[in-house]
Amino acid sequence: MTQGQTLVFDGVTKRFGAVAAVSDLDFTVAPGRVTGFLGPNGAGKTTTLRMLLGLVSATSGRATIGGQAYADIRQPMLSVGASLEASFHPGRSGRAHLSVVAKAAGIPRERVGAVLEQTGMTPYADRRVGGYSLGMRQRLGLATALLGDPGVLVLDEPINGLDPEGIRWIRSFLRALADEGRTILVSSHLLSEVRQTVDDVVVIAGGRLRYVGGLAALEGAATTGSVVDAPDRAALADALAKAGLTWQANAEGLMVAIEPVEVGRIALAAGVALSALAASGAGLEDEFLALVADPDRGVEGGRA
Structure with a gap:
């Protein structure tokens, strides 16, 4: 495992023509913690993560991993594992998919069996991906991200499609990875999905930051x-x-x-x-919904 590294978003902005998908994002993601990147659908979360991973160029500003742009990292899968909008060849088995990715990235084939075991996918490894449930696809995406045993994990909606048992599993799994010193950034449109997992929270709505800070401060703001x-x-x-x-x-x-x-x-x-x-009165989820609905609403100690 490579050491977890700090992710820095410095004035990151992305415009598509006249539309500002993301505007002036400033926040950091620390190693050894699980950070929830939260906001409603269409808030700009996926665009932000794609800029971090060099899949989309920022109009201005810079997103870095340990001080480097993703494109400048040598053998990036050994440093950064990501699962964004994962797509798989439906005719390949899960094992075959991982083997192809490992070979292309120069990762030892032994890692395929290791990540299948790590994500609980060994019993389904030789089934065709086209027959996988959404939850199994999510686990295969996580296994793909873990192939290089990276210190940084960037996961887009990893809990979507999981049953209650799967949700409990991924919560404890991500916590264990963070406890190893890895940097974990997890996006979700529902705070309730990740509140038992995350240490820090970044809330975005309309492409702008609404809150950056610890979950405890957000909980304290719930009246x-x-x-x-x-x-x-x-x-x-x-x-x-x-x-x-x-x-x-x-x-x-x-x-x-x-x-x-x-x-x-x-x-x-x-x-x-x-x-x-x-x-x-308002619970934590109510506070979160109010936060993304009202651009002038802030939380003491955590106003973006």
Whole structure:
């Protein structure tokens, strides 16, 4: 395995005619961590990854791997493994596909069996790829990326098409690779798919950065509130008002932007008996969706 290297995106911009697919991206991806590259479909994620891998030329700015452009890396598959929009000859077996790629890249043939075993594909290795499920194709793409035992892995939507068992497997697999010191960059359009895997998050929408930082800061920005009700709702509303709080009434009760324990203390101090009290408000996924929908929304410590 080659050592994990830092990925640097320095003012990366890509225009297709008058359309700016990606605008002025500045962020880094560190070794020994799993970084989630997140955004809705059409946000510019794949275009960004293709620029990193030299498949598309940037209009301006530069994307580098350990200080080098991908095109300048000698034997790049030994340093960088990638799975982007993988296509396979449907008539070839998984083993044959890997053998062809290994030979073209000058990688020892022994690596074919090793990556088949590593990705759980050995039982299906001699089947034709045309008969593979989407999840099996995803694993074959990952096996292809791992052929050179690279220190950097760039994976575009690797969880797409996997069943729950496969999702659990790839989460633990990517974590183990990062723990070895590799640099892992994983794109997804759903935060829920990767939140149990990633350490750092880069959020992009409309081709622009919306957030760069740790997952913990994004989790901290998710608001916690309460829904509360009482047989005497007027008395409850009065107690909340005296505590300096505002609320919004709905069929379930009064919505308040503080945690349930604080609401309970206010009601107890005011002598108001409660009939309902529960947590509500925006969760992490809601915060993520709000972040990509609102260009002016930021997270303290992580605003792009």
